[in-house]
Amino acid sequence: MGSTVNELQAEVDRLHHKLQSIAVQHELATQDGDLITVSDYLLTRLEQLGVTSIFGLPGDFNMRDGNQDYIEDNPRIKWVGNCNELNAAYAADGYARVKENSVGVVVTTFGVGELSAINGIAGAFSEMVPVLHIVGVPSTLQLKTRPLLHHTLGDGRFDAYTKAAQQVTLANTSLMTKVNAPAEIDRVLHECITHSRPVYLTLPFDLVGEKVPAKHLKVPLLRAPPPNDxxxxxxxxxxxxxxxxxxxxxxxxxxxxxxxxxxxxxxxxxxxxxxxxxxxxxxxxxxxxxxxxxxxxxxxxxxxxxxxxxxxxxxxxxxxxxxxxxxxxxxxxxxxxxxxxxxxxxxxxxxxxxxxxxxxxxxxxxxxxxxxxxxxxxRGASRLIVPHYKPVVPQEADNRISHAYLWPRVGEFFKEKDVIVAETGTSSYGLFDIPLPDKAIFLSQILYGSIGWTVGSVLGAAIAARERLLGRVILFVGDGSLQLTAQELSTMIRTGVTPIIFVINNEGYNVERRLHGMYRKYNDIATWCYTSLLTAFGDVDGTASKSYTVRDKASLDRLLLDPEFARADKIQLVEVIMDKYDSPRTLEAGSAISMLKSSQ
Amino acid sequence: MGSTVNELQAEVDRLHHKLQSIAVQHELATQDGDLITVSDYLLTRLEQLGVTSIFGLPGDFNMRDGNQDYIEDNPRIKWVGNCNELNAAYAADGYARVKENSVGVVVTTFGVGELSAINGIAGAFSEMVPVLHIVGVPSTLQLKTRPLLHHTLGDGRFDAYTKAAQQVTLANTSLMTKVNAPAEIDRVLHECITHSRPVYLTLPFDLVGEKVPAKHLKVPLLRAPPPNDxxxxxxxxxxxxxxxxxxxxxxxxxxxxxxxxxxxxxxxxxxxxxxxxxxxxxxxxxxxxxxxxxxxxxxxxxxxxxxxxxxxxxxxxxxxxxxxxxxxxxxxxxxxxxxxxxxxxxxxxxxxxxxxxxxxxxxxxxxxxxxxxxxxxxRGASRLIVPHYKPVVPQEADNRISHAYLWPRVGEFFKEKDVIVAETGTSSYGLFDIPLPDKAIFLSQILYGSIGWTVGSVLGAAIAARERLLGRVILFVGDGSLQLTAQELSTMIRTGVTPIIFVINNEGYNVERRLHGMYRKYNDIATWCYTSLLTAFGDVDGTASKSYTVRDKASLDRLLLDPEFARADKIQLVEVIMDKYDSPRTLEAGSAISMLKSSQ
Structure with a gap:
């Protein structure tokens, strides 16, 4: 019975979609009603879904004939230019997670841009985050005649990138005519918001400015789940x-x-x-x-x-x-x-x-x-008392910052409405069982686990948190993970968001050490001067940011108690020096189990 | 006739391959000859192809049961740990271009790692560069039972990443048994070297240490093209x-x-x-x-x-x-x-x-x-005199560094055997018609044109140049492009290569401005302190690198004439301040034509 309802619902959707295409043809033929460009149709739909920031990079195929111009000129949507496309996709993911009931949007260019972003899109698929990936592609004529253009594979396979994208998105559309553009835009967005998975849309540059009827925009996209039998x-x-x-x-x-x-x-x-x-x-x-x-x-x-x-x-x-x-x-x-x-x-x-x-x-x-x-x-039954698990900050003789100390200690630093972001591995395992304050939001990419994700993601999360008037955004990331995506700190400075970034400096891939190769060189990384990053990446005169290194419990404690630090009114980076071979309890236990299982 | 020869050749290859699998089965059954692990079989093949450096990042699926250990322990192959996978793929590409008659190798982990690298692999496909992408994947049992593992899409499609990879590689193999491992390794490597395109190989962690016969390694892989009819x-x-x-x-x-x-x-x-x-x-x-x-x-x-x-x-x-x-x-x-x-x-x-x-x-x-x-x-015909095109360094009243001045001037700085790498766009257009010295090598990703490629690529190129005893490696990259992949400067410092890096600081995406949106904000980028990058990225005490800013012709000239600078015995970064709207002649003309054509 249930599946019959679903089948009927799918058929209803298909028919709606067909009707909408026919209506557009009719309206264009009879010049019935107001017209709007394809680009503005798409942007209006995104506005209706609560999108106020779009992430990405320009590229010739997404700029030509003005798609980027339409975004820049839209008074209600802000263009956030990222340093690279993977980081942009991560930012769109982080934005969608914090914004809630909206979607994250990332714009890239044909081939070189979209493939750089694909791992971020795959992560959104795995973790069920609604992200729209808009790709600026060659003109509809070029897509048909397939000349030897830059950004192609050189063998005329213009659909190769879309085929790759299909592997990691729920729905996709390659717009080729204005006639079905509104219906196709609506279809992929509808899939995106109802199933909370990424979708993919290619926009040939000659369609950007084509006119389509505006009146379909009066019917909002439905977010309602299919009815239960x-x-x-x-x-x-x-x-x-x-x-x-x-x-x-x-x-x-x-x-x-x-x-x-x-x-x-x-x-x-x-x-x-x-x-x-x-x-x-x-x-x-x-x-x-x-x-x-x-x-x-x-x-x-x-x-x-x-x-x-x-x-x-x-x-x-x-x-x-x-x-x-x-x-x-x-x-x-x-x-x-x-x-x-x-x-x-x-x-x-x-x-x-x-x-x-x-x-x-x-x-x-x-x-x-x-x-x-x-x-x-x-009704009337007595309330059970639920024992409230609360980790205790341990008293340790050693003044070095241990994992056993760090996580309960920062737990006391968190406040209501804070957005707390933990990189996969050491940071997420450290924070899992630290209870967070009321209305706090916890973000971590636990299933997909792509290291470096948090740095891009925090940018999007911080922009969404600012829009939602939430509290501080606090990131915990290891040195190894930060190095993958570090340049996005620059976009944080540029957009004026003010996260607190704790960098766990333990000289390499700690979580990987736990899993294999504890003393192997391949788990070592370059020694960076983390406290120079924010000035190198854009706070040239040092006024927009502050960086700290803490090497012992006392200095960590002092910093966490400093009201100016806690106010987080500029971007701050805290390098936390920790032992190379120390790990959170849960990670040590987890990796032991994991090793045992994989050898079975 | 020609295609008949090719068809027969393909059939011969197939039969060889089949025979080799059967031979392995026989040898394993009869314990005939020396055995070697699958990992060492692969590494030995790579050694035979002249590979001395492998790029990539560790990850649990490529470390378990020791694939990373085999690489680290190999006395003739060096593991180069990169900051991220896209940069690693670019490095493998640059390595292959300079090494010549070898292959570039990049190792990543299942899903998160390999998808981050895919744009680099696509570039190698487009530009015909022989790169092997080795991906560490779950165990053969897990690939069959498909549990809900981290790094998956969460829906049991364990083959999704391979399907994406197939779009941008010439050949691929998903090893599932040791029996055909040697034949499959040989097959994809043979395709890689004869067609000069990237290939893809997945290695389940439980196969890494399995033993296979070593004797097939005595027959080297053939690089010969198919015979002409x-x-x-x-x-x-x-x-x-x-x-x-x-x-x-x-x-x-x-x-x-x-x-x-x-x-x-x-x-x-x-x-x-x-x-x-x-x-x-x-x-x-x-x-x-x-x-x-x-x-x-x-x-x-x-x-x-x-x-x-x-x-x-x-x-x-x-x-x-x-x-x-x-x-x-x-x-x-x-x-x-x-x-x-x-x-x-x-x-x-x-x-x-x-x-x-x-x-x-x-x-x-x-x-x-x-x-x-x-x-x-x-024989006997008289030799024609070929007029030798030589650009002249112009005499300009203005002391600012113009494109008209810069490119001919640096042309005089180049020496024999230098490897000159130009980022797509402003830098490549600037250098196209500057004649280079004898035995110089010019690298640029002109067809695929993925910006940021040079920074990863220079790392690989410099390592290969060091092995080949070539001259200096000199990179020209715009500020916008550098920001995509900047952290790989860190791996250069760590590996001790000493390229000279000219960063064209013209406040944004110059080539994109030429194409569309000359005065648009989306072509602006963050202002970085480029001369702080090398210290932030690992030259913590400032002894391993040197950075300069040049704002006018006189200081550029002085620097280029400085013998210590020219010796390039440490990594050097030169920020060249240029006008936001100036471009090389060829780029201005080219973008005008391009715009004209796309509007047709």
Whole structure:
């Protein structure tokens, strides 16, 4: 039944799309209504989705006939020129994550630009982030005659780049005529926002200024998920309630990545408030529910969890899992001990009740009904006290900054509404089980794990945070990771965002050392003068930034207590000198498990 | 006939390959002969091809079970750890270009690493550079069971990255068993060296240490081109001689990209020496024949050529074009005025005589025979005096450094055996028609034109130049281009290579301004402190590098005359302050033509 509804919905979408193309042809033929350029049509759609900044680099195919000009001239959208395309894609990803209910947009040029960005797009696919990749390409005539142009592979395969892009995007369109341009733009954007995955659009430079009817813009793009089949949904609700009753009071909610990505934070908060069930989060679900909520118990990641958290989650009679994404790094290297017989899983497009699958029953519409039913059932039941996991800053005789010390200590520095960004590896493992303040946002690329991602991403995150009036943006990145994408610090200076950047200087790829080659030279990196970077990258007179090196606990402590530092009204970089072979506890345990598993 | 030979040759190759797999199975079963690990098999093949440096980054899938360890432990191959994967791919490309008759090798990890490198690989494909891309991937078991691992797209499509790679590589192999590993390694390397294009190889971490027979390594990989059909070849030679006779003395040789890429420099030099025909070069053929050769006349690029060069080439009765690659930027925006009726084109795998095509007749084997025939015919004929184009350093009243001044002036600074690398755009257009000293090598990515390429490429070029005992490596790069890939300066410092890096500081994307948006903000970039980069990127105490800013002709002149500077025994960066809107003559003319054409 569920899949029938989905099939019908898809057919409805197809017919709408066809009708829109025919309408455009008719309107152009009869000159019915206002016209707008293809470029402005696209920009207006993006405005409607809340986009206020676009990332990327100019290139001749995306400038010609003015696509870049249309962006620069748009009074409501700002062009953010990046240093390179990979960083631009990362920035669009970071922007989309913090902006929420909007999309990240990156503009690149044919071949050389788009392929440089593709790893950033793949990361957005993997991690389910809505990003639109606009690529300026040769003219429609050149795409047909395929001359030996620069930026091509030299063998006439003008579609090679699009074929590569198809591997890492949910939907794509290669615009070739103005007639279907509005419908195609709407189609890919609709896919992008409903499925929260990247899409790809090529724009030949001679189409940029072509005129299309504006009136379709009056109908906003729908973000609503496809409806659940009412009969199946009712059955699922009954089944869930039955299991909840059987479990007595012993129900635990486990939130994960898709709670954030598929926009059900509010629905989940309502569920938690009304049921008062203890709620735990997987690493990718961190901050999906406030980590200061009375019902919040901590981060669950299998055997890597704090033992109290592990015990509570694994011993619950029933687990209500919301938006799970059970990747290796998100599950303590596949060490969950939660039997399916005790589990209900809610997903964006299906539901699992123990072993029974219900395709087409999505959580966005199911959750409010479930909350309604559970609220009634829970009414009058006493509230459980959820033990609140709180790491303690250890007292160590040694004054060197250890991982055991660093992460709980910076945990005390965070404030409400801060956006905390952790690079994959040492930084993310260090922060996973540090509870963050209310309304804080935690960003990390835990599934895809492309090192260097945070540096580009922080730029986009900081621009979105400024627009949303959130708090400070605080980045933790290792020296090795920073070196991949360091130049984007320059764009931060240029755009006036003021993140605090903690650079963990431990002389190389710490997470890789943990995995293999602890004493190998290939895990060493060049020694940079990190505190010179901000001036070299654009704060030429040293007034727009501040850089620090901290080598011991006392100086770290002093800095964190300095109100001027904490105010973060200019961009600041803190080099934290740490031992080459020290790691966070979770990383040490995790890599041991990982090695064990891979040798099996 | 030609294609029949090729088809048979392909069948022979296939059968060899099959036999080799069967032989391995047999040898493993009977324990016949010495065994070697898959990793060492691959490294030994690379050693045989003259590889002494490998570029890349570690990552868990390429380190596990030791692939990185095998590389680090190899006494004849050096691991060069790069800052990021795109730069590593560029470095492998630059290495292959300067090393000649070898291959560039780049090692990355599954997904995140390989996709970051893909634009560099695409550039090598477009420009015909032999590069091997080795990707460390999950275990053979994981590739079959496809668990939700980090670095994946999260949907079980473990082959998505390989599919993307297939778009930009000539051949690829996904090793899944040791049985065919030697044959597959040999196959892709054979394709790489014979066709001078990149190939792609995935290495699951559990295969790295598996043992295979070593004895196949005794048979070196063949680099020989497929034989020309003797009957067709004889006919072609007769046809060419006929046209040469008709043209009297009026024959001009035009060398282009494939003269270098397909290794016929020596054959062409022999042809020039023995015929004494005037020889001109397309931009991509620059330095294929020494620019100090008596017969050398200059660079031909259609209407962008110096008028004397243009006149001489276009008025010749017969053009012998060798290894042509007629892309937009290589032909003065498609402005060749050479009628096919006056042209013979020699290519790596076919020949054109006027309008007649001869597939399968390749130049490597044809050229010596042609030289033999022409030598005999020319004997006794008087040598033509070829007017040698030499740009003059202009006398300008203004002391600012103009493009009209800069390029001829640095032309006087170059020495024999220097490797001169020009970024696409302003720098390459500035250097095209500056004649270089004997044995100098000119590198530029003229067809693919990915800005930022030179910075990674110079690293590889400098390492290869050091191995080949060539002269200095001198880079010209714009500020905008440098910002894409700047961190690779760090790897130069770390590896001890000492290029001279001229950074044209003209506040943004000059070539893009020429094409569109002269006064647009999107062509502006951040203001960096370029002279701080080398210290920030690793020369922490300032002893390993030197940086300069030159703002006027006098100080540039002084610097170029300083013997210590010219010695280039440490890495040096020269920031050249230039006017934001000034450009080289050829670029101004070229962009005007380009704009005209695209609006047609």
């Amino acid at each position: 009412p009969e199946v949904e009712a059955y699922v609700l009954d089944e869930i309630i039955k299991l909840v009753k059987e479990a007595g009071q012993d129900v635990v909610i486990l939130v994960d990545a898709c709670t954030i990505r598929h926009g059900v934070r509010d629905e989940v908060l309502d569920l938690v408030n009304k049921t008062q069930y203890p709620v735990y989060a997987a690493p990718m679900g961190k901050t999906a529910v406030s980590e200061q909520h009375d019902c919040y118990g901590g981060i669950y990641m299998g055997t890597l969890s704090d033992p109290r958290v592990k015990d509570r989650v694994e011993k619950a009679k029933l687990i209500l899992s919301i938006g799970a994404l059970k990747s290796d790094f998100n599950t303590g290297m596949f060490t969950y001990r939660i039997p399916p017989s005790h589990t209900i899983e809610l997903h964006s497009d299906h539901t699992l009740v123990r072993y029974a699958q219900f395709p087409g029953i999505g959580m966005k519409l199911l959750l409010p009904k479930l909350t309604g039913r559970l609220e009634e059932y829970r | 003797p009957e067709v070849e004889a006919y072609v030679l007769d046809e060419i001689i006929k046209l040469v006779k008709e043209a009297g003395q009026d024959v001009v040789i035009l060398v282009d990209a494939c003269t270098i890429r397909h290794g016929v420099r020596d054959e062409v030099l022999d042809l020039v020496n023995k015929t004494q025909y005037p020889v001109y070069a397309a931009p991509m053929g620059k330095t294929a024949v020494s620019e100090q050769h008596d017969c050398y006349g200059g660079i031909y690029m259609g209407t962008l050529s110096d008028p004397r060069v243009k006149d001489r080439v276009e008025k010749a009765k017969l053009i012998l074009s060798i290894g042509a690659l007629k892309s937009d930027f290589n032909t003065g925006m498609f402005t060749y005025r050479i009628p096919p009726s006056h042209t013979i084109e020699l290519h790596s795998d076919h020949t054109l005589v006027r309008y007649a095509q001869f597939p399968g007749i390749g130049m490597k084997l044809l050229l010596p025979k042609l030289t033999g025939r022409l030598e005999e015919y020319r």
